[in-house]
Amino acid sequence: MSDNKKKLRIGLIGCGFMGRTHANGYNRVPNFFPELQYQPVLQAVCSRREEKVKAFANQWGVASYETDWRQLIARDDIDAVDICTPNHLHAEIAVAAAEAGKMVLTEKPLARNLEEAKSMVDAVSKAGVPNTVWYNYRRLPAVTLAKKIVASGKLGKIFHYRANFLQDWTINADLPQGGDAAWRMDVDVAGSGVTGDLLAHCIDTAMWLNGGITEVSAVTETFVKQRVHLDTGKLQEVGIDDACIFHCRFANGSLGLFESTRYARGHKALYTFEINGEHASIRWDLHDLNRLEYFDNAVDSDVKGWSSIHVTNGDHPYMEKWWVPGLGIGYEHSFVHQVADFLKSLETGEPCQPDFKNAYETQKVCEAVIESAKSRSWKGTEVEIG
Amino acid sequence: MSDNKKKLRIGLIGCGFMGRTHANGYNRVPNFFPELQYQPVLQAVCSRREEKVKAFANQWGVASYETDWRQLIARDDIDAVDICTPNHLHAEIAVAAAEAGKMVLTEKPLARNLEEAKSMVDAVSKAGVPNTVWYNYRRLPAVTLAKKIVASGKLGKIFHYRANFLQDWTINADLPQGGDAAWRMDVDVAGSGVTGDLLAHCIDTAMWLNGGITEVSAVTETFVKQRVHLDTGKLQEVGIDDACIFHCRFANGSLGLFESTRYARGHKALYTFEINGEHASIRWDLHDLNRLEYFDNAVDSDVKGWSSIHVTNGDHPYMEKWWVPGLGIGYEHSFVHQVADFLKSLETGEPCQPDFKNAYETQKVCEAVIESAKSRSWKGTEVEIG
Amino acid sequence: MSDNKKKLRIGLIGCGFMGRTHANGYNRVPNFFPELQYQPVLQAVCSRREEKVKAFANQWGVASYETDWRQLIARDDIDAVDICTPNHLHAEIAVAAAEAGKMVLTEKPLARNLEEAKSMVDAVSKAGVPNTVWYNYRRLPAVTLAKKIVASGKLGKIFHYRANFLQDWTINADLPQGGDAAWRMDVDVAGSGVTGDLLAHCIDTAMWLNGGITEVSAVTETFVKQRVHLDTGKLQEVGIDDACIFHCRFANGSLGLFESTRYARGHKALYTFEINGEHASIRWDLHDLNRLEYFDNAVDSDVKGWSSIHVTNGDHPYMEKWWVPGLGIGYEHSFVHQVADFLKSLETGEPCQPDFKNAYETQKVCEAVIESAKSRSWKGTEVEIG
Amino acid sequence: MSDNKKKLRIGLIGCGFMGRTHANGYNRVPNFFPELQYQPVLQAVCSRREEKVKAFANQWGVASYETDWRQLIARDDIDAVDICTPNHLHAEIAVAAAEAGKMVLTEKPLARNLEEAKSMVDAVSKAGVPNTVWYNYRRLPAVTLAKKIVASGKLGKIFHYRANFLQDWTINADLPQGGDAAWRMDVDVAGSGVTGDLLAHCIDTAMWLNGGITEVSAVTETFVKQRVHLDTGKLQEVGIDDACIFHCRFANGSLGLFESTRYARGHKALYTFEINGEHASIRWDLHDLNRLEYFDNAVDSDVKGWSSIHVTNGDHPYMEKWWVPGLGIGYEHSFVHQVADFLKSLETGEPCQPDFKNAYETQKVCEAVIESAKSRSWKGTEVEIG
Incomplete structure (x- = not known):
């Protein structure tokens, strides 16, 4: 892979069905969109179950893993946090990530309810970080x-x-x-x-x-x-x-x-x-x-x-x-x-x-x-x- | 056509799109359902416009025509009245036909509203005449x-x-x-x-x-x-x-x-x-x-x-x-x-x-x-x- | 049906599947093509089996029946002979019909082979009679x-x-x-x-x-x-x-x-x-x-x-x-x-x-x-x- | 990627449409078939045009490149040669690769003609090397x-x-x-x-x-x-x-x-x-x-x-x-x-x-x-x- 690309170091939280679709997305982009200036790097993946997250990291070529999402967010070597957890964690993680100055990508729906969603909009707005929601269709x-x-x-x-x-x-x-x-x-x-x-x-x-x-x-x-x-x-x-x-x-x-x-x-x-x-x-x-x-x-x-x-x-x-x-x-x-x-x-x-x-x-x-x-x-x- | 069939003499009221589909239905049944005891006969067709109804009768082999539906209902040689008019006439004609002891067939919807529809149900019920609505599908x-x-x-x-x-x-x-x-x-x-x-x-x-x-x-x-x-x-x-x-x-x-x-x-x-x-x-x-x-x-x-x-x-x-x-x-x-x-x-x-x-x-x-x-x-x- | 139409008196030979499709064709044309000058009339139908041909005539409204196709062709009241028999009879009947001055309509294929087909083309050509083959599609x-x-x-x-x-x-x-x-x-x-x-x-x-x-x-x-x-x-x-x-x-x-x-x-x-x-x-x-x-x-x-x-x-x-x-x-x-x-x-x-x-x-x-x-x-x- | 996997070092010859489909195949297998003992490694790619092959290597993460396929075959660090060239080169390359003891994978059709094809079958048979043809459907x-x-x-x-x-x-x-x-x-x-x-x-x-x-x-x-x-x-x-x-x-x-x-x-x-x-x-x-x-x-x-x-x-x-x-x-x-x-x-x-x-x-x-x-x-x- 090209050295003159800017690396975008991804911290993936959740390694279920959506974790797989996202990991695949990051892995394939360099082969098909060579003109992009940024190159995603799967820096870390997080899941509570060590056995599972380790296997995931191994399978998808993720450089490291965590079992506590707060640890992942706290890391300096993560540029963007990608949330693939069940819905009830979206808001808490997203707000924390934004507050830590990370870019935030979240699986849909944004949150469980409007109140949670509002807190997320406010957080990324306040932090001024790039953000997106995976309405992939x-x-x-x-x-x-x-x-x-x-x-x-x-x-x-x-x-x-x-x-x-x-x-x-x-x-x-x-x-x-x-x-x-x-x-x-x-x-x-x-x-x-x-x-x-x-x-x-x-x-x-x-x-x-x-x-x-x-x-x-x-x-x-x-x-x-x-x-x-x-x-x-x-x-x-x-x-x-x-x-x-x-x-x-x-x-x-x-x-x-x-x-x-x-x-x-x-x-x-x-x-x-x-x-x-x-x-x-x-x-x-x-x-x-x-x-x-x-x-x-x-x-x-x-x-x-x-x-x-x-x-x-x-x-x-x-x-x-x-x-x-x-x-x-x-x-x-x-x-x-x-x-x-x-x-x-x-x-x-x-x-x-x-x-x-x-x-x-x-x-x-x-x-x-x-x-x-x-x-x-x-x-x-x-x-x-x- | 068979002489040992019972004739069902139809009086068709209305000769628009639905008049045509019904007339075709009556004309074709003898060729395809020879086992039936009854044979429909297009005895009369009715429409206010003489020119149009005459042409219709000629085209579809209807034996006679009327320009006033009350005349048609009044005829002795009609067994069943088939209503193909616009909806606003369904109730009035159906009730009159039932009262005259005719079988009644009506295009859908039964009527413009529930009140009209009720009068029709009551009329055929009281008269005890066979009746059907052309929900053909x-x-x-x-x-x-x-x-x-x-x-x-x-x-x-x-x-x-x-x-x-x-x-x-x-x-x-x-x-x-x-x-x-x-x-x-x-x-x-x-x-x-x-x-x-x-x-x-x-x-x-x-x-x-x-x-x-x-x-x-x-x-x-x-x-x-x-x-x-x-x-x-x-x-x-x-x-x-x-x-x-x-x-x-x-x-x-x-x-x-x-x-x-x-x-x-x-x-x-x-x-x-x-x-x-x-x-x-x-x-x-x-x-x-x-x-x-x-x-x-x-x-x-x-x-x-x-x-x-x-x-x-x-x-x-x-x-x-x-x-x-x-x-x-x-x-x-x-x-x-x-x-x-x-x-x-x-x-x-x-x-x-x-x-x-x-x-x-x-x-x-x-x-x-x-x-x-x-x-x-x-x-x-x-x-x-x- | 209209009196000022020219009648085309059809003699139908064969009353199987194709006999039915043709009979239906003749019966329906007046209802849907009222502008035509000619009106087909099912004058006679022919089949060797009397029971079957009688039932067919009754069902389809054919005025008369024959059990020998030569008799049908010999009749004065037939204008057009329509051949719905199995293929081996197409040529013989068509040639006889043409020689009798009848119009000839034949089910497809024209004949069993080219030689038979040739005799049919020659016959209608010599007789100068209208003819067609039912390649209906x-x-x-x-x-x-x-x-x-x-x-x-x-x-x-x-x-x-x-x-x-x-x-x-x-x-x-x-x-x-x-x-x-x-x-x-x-x-x-x-x-x-x-x-x-x-x-x-x-x-x-x-x-x-x-x-x-x-x-x-x-x-x-x-x-x-x-x-x-x-x-x-x-x-x-x-x-x-x-x-x-x-x-x-x-x-x-x-x-x-x-x-x-x-x-x-x-x-x-x-x-x-x-x-x-x-x-x-x-x-x-x-x-x-x-x-x-x-x-x-x-x-x-x-x-x-x-x-x-x-x-x-x-x-x-x-x-x-x-x-x-x-x-x-x-x-x-x-x-x-x-x-x-x-x-x-x-x-x-x-x-x-x-x-x-x-x-x-x-x-x-x-x-x-x-x-x-x-x-x-x-x-x-x-x-x-x- | 897993260290306890056996590496299969691929030398890809040709980097057109098929070069891309194959490269993608090798890159994706580890993510989706983690149970396999072998792991493909894109070791080298070859094309006559240096500019093109360099870009390809960069885009697809190939470790090195060659501009002469004979050089690629001569390398010790290649286990399998994958032929994605136009058809006229299939036989020559495949035979050389087999003779060098490499596994051989070839795009379809096997060759331009039966004679060429025969030489290829003989070569892999004689060498006893694994081989396959990409009839992918x-x-x-x-x-x-x-x-x-x-x-x-x-x-x-x-x-x-x-x-x-x-x-x-x-x-x-x-x-x-x-x-x-x-x-x-x-x-x-x-x-x-x-x-x-x-x-x-x-x-x-x-x-x-x-x-x-x-x-x-x-x-x-x-x-x-x-x-x-x-x-x-x-x-x-x-x-x-x-x-x-x-x-x-x-x-x-x-x-x-x-x-x-x-x-x-x-x-x-x-x-x-x-x-x-x-x-x-x-x-x-x-x-x-x-x-x-x-x-x-x-x-x-x-x-x-x-x-x-x-x-x-x-x-x-x-x-x-x-x-x-x-x-x-x-x-x-x-x-x-x-x-x-x-x-x-x-x-x-x-x-x-x-x-x-x-x-x-x-x-x-x-x-x-x-x-x-x-x-x-x-x-x-x-x-x-x-």
Whole structure:
């Protein structure tokens, strides 16, 4: 690797599923984005369990490890702290990292709730440190292309936005909650169920593509009411939402519709969105992540139809970095792209979006959704995006 | 045609789009359902405009015509009155027909509102005449197959039902409202916009497949607020809903999600539904009406996937009547099937579903949806389906 | 029905699957093509088995029946003879009909072999009678749209044409050959297997869209070598081709590739074709017969893709006759369209294509294919289409 | 990285498109296959152009570089030579490497022709060095799953195998031939056109899944007859095949059909294959590389259909190494898997298939195809696979 690059020494906290996607992102960027001035270095990784963190460090080529995240933050040889822990630790770690003058990268959702999120925005703002949240789907080439098309104005006035994120992995009353393996099922750790885990992605993409959501009307459901908690071994009430549906209004006058569930048999990770505009429409599906579908009403009437764009050409977003037309990339590449864009942002001084401030707006919508479902009424979001 | 068949003399009121689909249904049944004891005869057709009704009678082989529907009802040689008029006339004609002792068939939605609908149910009930409503999509083979699969119990406990009906034909501020051509845009004639026109279909199918909807939370939107009225030539407020979204709860504990709009650029008649059960899921799309998609979780893990069933085999619903495997049928066949089933119901004495009583339950949901949107709150439906 | 129409009195010979599709075509045309000057009348139907032909006449509203096709041809009240018999009778009946001065319509393939086909072309030519062959797929709206696009020159120079017709209904060694039910398996009756039954369709469409095929190189296979013959009750050698593949050259310099089989498990009637031109490509699939896929290289690079055209708009071929955008039609409509076009051809005096002369060119290719497979060498076709 | 791993020091020759895919493969394996005993080390890379090879080494973290491949082979610190050069150098380098006692990995096709290929097989055989050829598509999870299904016997007797590989990147008469950029267009360097470049992949997969191809009948075409040669600057005859079609017989009695072209407008890299067996069928498409379609005739008749398997579960081939169900991987992963399998083969002593010997069989079919096209006759392949 090049010696004339600036090193960005990463301290990774958490070595679960997201720890792996991030580590892979850092490791691959130098091979595919050689033009960047910064080069990420996996300096340290942290997890409470020494056995696990040691194996992780060994596997991913991380130079050292810690078992206490405060130790990691205290180290001088760390430039940026990357938070891949369960949600309940995001705020505490992020605030501490910012106060220590580190750059902060956090997995989504920003936090368990708006209050925690606010403390994080304030901390990075006060510290003036670069920060970003891993709403990674923005950086799949087909999704970035959607943004480009929307930004071009080709769609005209927008009437509808709809998105869903459907899974089926919790359709089993015997699945536990809590612990390392099932913290997403534990409301105290996760903050919410599908709302923060899945809809947060949909909301982030939606407001990026279509502007602010102003008010929401939601319903949630918990199909299995009690599950054994791994920490206590006891059957305990389930506090998360297994499913959440909401409709909403956007600031631009369009109607929105969102649904997420972990009880949609047959769907593993069906994140789809569709935008219907006056002149054109767009839709996308995570299960076919290299494709974008596009309907252009300006095409001659008799040959007009939904076009399936295989987003693998050199002139498609990010694709000049990869292979040749027709050869698709995968899920993990979205993280590689976010690493690259974060490094680039250090060169330009422009925030790498979504930064904490932007992710805070998404958090507002999540909070309003949960409140709306509880109160069975419409809720304003106070989102500050036009 | 066979002389030993009982003739069912039809009086068709209205000769627009639906008049054509019904006339075709009556004309084709004898060729494809020779086993039926009843044979429909197009005895009379009625429309206010003589020129038009005469041409219709000539084209479709109708024996006579009328220009006043009361005259048609008064005739002795009519056994069944089939109402294909705009919605505002359904109740008045149906009640008069029932009082005259005629069987009554009505296009959907049953009526403009619940009050009208009630009068119709009462009238046919009092008269004791056979009656049915043309929620024709139930009788597309793929949809009937969905019903068969649901009824088999293969899906297990149901968690989610979702449906939409997306169109794009009114994205044009210059489109008028009212008159013969645009009565669907005139709230006084149509009763509502997409709710009665499109969602009524979705609700009918949904409650047939998944039982009663108990409460709803809706939002509607009218994107173009004023349109020229063809009767007055003046710009008038638009009273219909251009778009309607609602989520709901079913009596069986599942969550429902419905959306309809005429502003979804690129979709002509995208009626889709999906049911997610514990063990299996089903989905369907009117744009590919001969297919049903099915996910069966019991399949071996490594080859499990969504199966695309081309519903064209001899053992698929209705298909032994048509061609050979692989050769699809079209939209119009749903009406042929409904005629056949109505005739069969006269043999068996069992009502041809949905009858007025059943369609009244659908009307309750439509009414609750409109009210919910107006009041921005949840509404109970008082549906009497389990 | 209108009195001021000219009656075209049809004598239908054969009342199997094709007898039904044709009868339906005649019965429906008056309802959907009221502007035509001619009106078909099902005057007589003929089949050797009285029970069957009587039931058919009753079901389809045919005025009379015969059990000897010579009697039918001899009748004065028949204007046009429509041949729906197994292939071995096409030539004899067609020649007799032409000699009797009747118009002649024949199911495909024109005949069992080129010699028979030649006699038919000569007969109708000598008699000067209108004639047509039911290569019905030309008249599915999506296929007709393909022709329109090709004719517009949008594709530029053509490089490739490929088609296949895949079925799976004979994968069963216990299936018999011969008799009424399985005459398609009997080479003496059918002339050939998939070549005449299925590839003939593909070749007809191909030469219509892409011009003459000049030479072919083929392989055929008979997977089950012996089957019980229904006429003899004995196990006899199977003479038909179960599968046939050939590549070829077109007069325009493009390469062609064709495959057909009845041993493609999972495919019921998968007729697909694709044309690749310099500037654009087209593909179609009978299993989704209302769609045409189109790739236009002139579209902006980043949104370029295969477009799925739902061929159901009023400005699509034949579709103004049917319903509204988004509502598909079926297989049988191709026959309705061919009846309408034949009637129209009587008005204009232009042959209804493919006429016998044109279908004779298709027969040349079929014959060359069978010969090529036998001799394991390339064969010229002597096709006289540019 | 782990110190207790055995290092496998790679010398990479060639740093074009394939040099990148291989380098990425070596770099990623340690992160995803930590259980392997061997760890690849990018020890040296070689290319004639110093500027280019230096940049490559820098970007991919290669420890050193050479500009003469003989120097690289002569080095003591290289365990395995990986050949990513244009085809004309495969044989010479491979033979030299084997003679020097190095393991040899070669990009496909094995060589320009059978004679060269033979020398390579002999060399590695004589030297007794591990060897493999990068027919990478075998190692996409969906393709490996296809192999697993075939091997299970679920398909029963096989009737048909078909594959194509369609591209459109050379539809431009101004494209040159030869030089670094366009060596695939130069027959002296490439050996052949689509036959060696694309069909070789299809043939490798086909014989892996369906056994040996015994005889072929082919046609080739060169649409643009002359192109400027980059080495001479002159318009020279084009010797490669732009398109190639062949049908064939497999040793198991099934029929095969193959097509490849670079003139199929709208297709970038459409590699598809389909196998039709007595009981089940399989198909796959490189444009949707995470999916496998499967038709199982044993499923209940009314819900039988083609199943779309999203091959992203933990129990799918290779997928436990990656993310979670529903999240796809990309083209490049096939190379990562081949590196992992090659390393594994060093542990087990079993050859990493396809080895040179196996790839030689594929070369036989390629040679027979080219000869068949030239002689316009069937050619036996003498393939020694059952």
